[in-house]
Amino acid sequence: MGVIPTLVKLLGIHSHNTALTEMCLIAFGNLAELESSKEQFASTNIADELVHLFQKQTEHEKKEMIFEVLAPLAENDVIKLQLVEAGLVECLLEVVAQTVDGEREEDIAQLKTASDLMVLLLLGDESMQKLFEGGKGSVFQRVLSWIPSHNHQLQLAGALAIANFARNDGNCIHMVDTGIVQKLLELLERHVEEGNVTVQHAALSALRNLAIPVVNKSKMLCAGVADVVLKFLQSEMPPVQFKLLGTLRMLIDTQAEAAEQLGTNGKLVERLVEWCEAKDHAGVMGESNRLLSALIRHSKSKEVVRTVIQKGGVKHLVTMATSEHMIMQNEALVALGLIAALDLVAAEKDFVGANLVSVLHKLLSDERSAPEIKYNSMILICAVMGSEPLHKEVQSLAFIDVVSKLRSHENKTVSHQASLTEQRLTAQS
Numbered sequence: 001m002g003v004i005p006t007l008v009k010l011l012g013i014h015s016h017n018t019a020l021t022e023m024c025l026i027a028f029g030n031l032a033e034l035e036s037s038k039e040q041f042a043s044t045n046i047a048d049e050l051v052h053l054f055q056k057q058t059e060h061e062k063k064e065m066i067f068e069v070l071a072p073l074a075e076n077d078v079i080k081l082q083l084v085e086a087g088l089v090e091c092l093l094e095v096v097a098q099t100v101d102g103e104r105e106e107d108i109a110q111l112k113t114a115s116d117l118m119v120l121l122l123l124g125d126e127s128m129q130k131l132f133e134g135g136k137g138s139v140f141q142r143v144l145s146w147i148p149s150h151n152h153q154l155q156l157a158g159a160l161a162i163a164n165f166a167r168n169d170g171n172c173i174h175m176v177d178t179g180i181v182q183k184l185l186e187l188l189e190r191h192v193e194e195g196n197v198t199v200q201h202a203a204l205s206a207l208r209n210l211a212i213p214v215v216n217k218s219k220m221l222c223a224g225v226a227d228v229v230l231k232f233l234q235s236e237m238p239p240v241q242f243k244l245l246g247t248l249r250m251l252i253d254t255q256a257e258a259a260e261q262l263g264t265n266g267k268l269v270e271r272l273v274e275w276c277e278a279k280d281h282a283g284v285m286g287e288s289n290r291l292l293s294a295l296i297r298h299s300k301s302k303e304v305v306r307t308v309i310q311k312g313g314v315k316h317l318v319t320m321a322t323s324e325h326m327i328m329q330n331e332a333l334v335a336l337g338l339i340a341a342l343d344l345v346a347a348e349k350d351f352v353g354a355n356l357v358s359v360l361h362k363l364l365s366d367e368r369s370a371p372e373i374k375y376n377s378m379i380l381i382c383a384v385m386g387s388e389p390l391h392k393e394v395q396s397l398a399f400i401d402v403v404s405k406l407r408s409h410e411n412k413t414v415s416h417q418a419s420l421t422e423q424r425l426t427a428q429s
Contacts, residue, residue, distance in 0.1 A: 004037060008044040015053055025065045032072040041073055047082035054091050060106040063095070067113045074117060080124035084131060089139050092118045100151055108153075115157035118143070122164035132165055135174040140165065147183045152196050155187055159202035166209035176216045181207070181223045188228050197237045204229065204243035211250035221258050226251055233271050238281040245275070245287035252298050263295035263304030269311045276316035289320040290328060293335035302342045314339065314350035321359055326370050329363075333376035340383035348387045356384070357393040364402045371411040378403065378414075378421040385428055400425050 011024045028046075031037045050073075054066045070088070073079045083089075095114040099107040122128045131139040143165075146158030162180060166172045188203050207229070211220055225247070232244050252259040262268055275288035292313050295304055308314065317339075320332035336356070339347045351357075363369050363377045381399065384390040403425065406418035 004031060004040045005044050008046050008049060011049050021053065022065065025069055028069045032069055038073060038076040038079065042076055042078040046073065047079060047086040051083065051086040051088050051091060060110065063110065067117065070117060074120045077124040080121050080127040084121055084127045089118065089121065089131065093142055100154065112153050115153060119157055119160045119164065122161055128164055128167065132171055135178060147187050152199060156199050156202050159184065159187065159199065159206050163202065163206040163209050166206060169213040172210050172213050172216055176210055176219055181210065181220055181225060185225065185228045192231050197240055200232060201239045201243055204240065204247050208243060208247040208250050211247060214254060217251055217253065217255050221251060221255060226258065226262060230268065233268065238284050241275060242283045242287055245291050249287065249291045249294050252294055254298060256299055259295050259298035260301045260304055263299050263301060264307050266307060266311065269307050269313060273311050273313050273316065286328065289316055290331060293317060293320065293331040296335040296338050297331065300338060305339050305342045306346060309346050309350060314347055315354040318354035318356050318359055326373065329373050330376060333373065333380060337376060337380050337383055340380060344384065344387050348389065351384060352389055357390060357397060361397045361399065361402065371414045374406060374414050375417050378417045382421055382424050385424060391428065
């Protein structure tokens with residue numbers, strides 16, 4: 001019925017009328033929760049009005065009221081940008097500066113609300129890029145100064161802000177080149193002892209995002225990121241475990257030397273194997289399987305394969321090959337192929353125990369399996385034929401029937417591999 005534009009107009013005209021502005025704010029607070037109303041708010045000048053009103057406030061209660069309207073509105077990307085353009089960020093930085101050393105409860109509450117809202121504004125791609133300003137932005141610089149702060153709330157907001165700025169390759173490369181990694185590592189080092197889980201999680205999120213561009217990986221490894229991250233291996237907190245695994249996985253992607261170093265670290269591999277069984281935390285379980293596979297795939301090292309076999313990781317990679325996510329299935333099959341190629345003798349017992357051959361039979365027989373899954377399964381079948389017990393299992397499961405059907409597969413790579421696999425099976429039957 002057009003209530004929203006009318007109220008926004010009222011607020012603009014009567015911003016000096018305390019009772020009326022309060023009523024408008026209460027109404028906005030209730031309306032702003034709905035998605036459809038956010039879209040309607042976006043077509044008014046609500047951003048300018050609220051920022052203007054905020055700048056005039058001196059009382060804590062009034063500021064809080066405005067914050068309560070800003071937070072739900074700022075979930076909308078269009079409004080995020082409008083708020084940034086209306087100068088909300090400067091207001092927030094001002095609040096942070098005023099309250100950072102405050103002991104009173106209201107100071108602590110305001111600092112938290114202002115810094116949280118700042119992080120929320122950075123979740124929009126356009127608003128984030130506008131504030132980044134090619135890494136020269138004053139806002140970006142101010143946020144950087146939060147990381148070495150003595151205040152946990154600011155450290156947290158600073159690390160989350162960096163994680164949000166690190167959402168495209170250009171920003172990530174610029175930030176690594178200007179020494180942000182060192183700041184984050186120093187922050188993490190402080191929290192090995194102080195152990196604030198939210199700060200650990202945020203700093204690891206930022207490092208994980210920064211490690212995505214290929215050019216950053218070796219620079220971050222040289223800066224000692226892996227060593228600091230490993231200090232959190234003992235953490236019992238699933239969110240920290242999840243980010244720690246993701247950060248290491250991003251760092252070793254295409255970095256053979258680092259993958260070999262980490263893959264022969266018995267403590268790390270042991271912990272990964274333990275987390276591969278974390279049934280209550282699907283995220284941690286998935287990430288540890290993926291890291292286990294990545295250590296083998298990127299190092300292609302016999303030593304890494306031996307470490308994984310010794311610590312009992314093989315059965316988890318076989319289970320991972322049955323995942324519902326194709327990307328994980330494929331990563332598992334490639335890692336298992338490397339295990340079979342590099343040290344079949346040592347892996348034989350684990351392959352038998354984990355029913356690898358029947359898993360491969362299932363993957364090849366399943367019509368829903370993607371072409372690369374079929375291809376890598378056949379490569380693996382050929383690789384395990386060199387082991388007598390596995391060879392026997394292959395014979396007993398009538399693989400030839402399944403493989404010969406795949407010779408007419410529409411995917412040329414699959415059909416070609418099926419011919420080769422069939423020759424191998426008949427030659428050794």
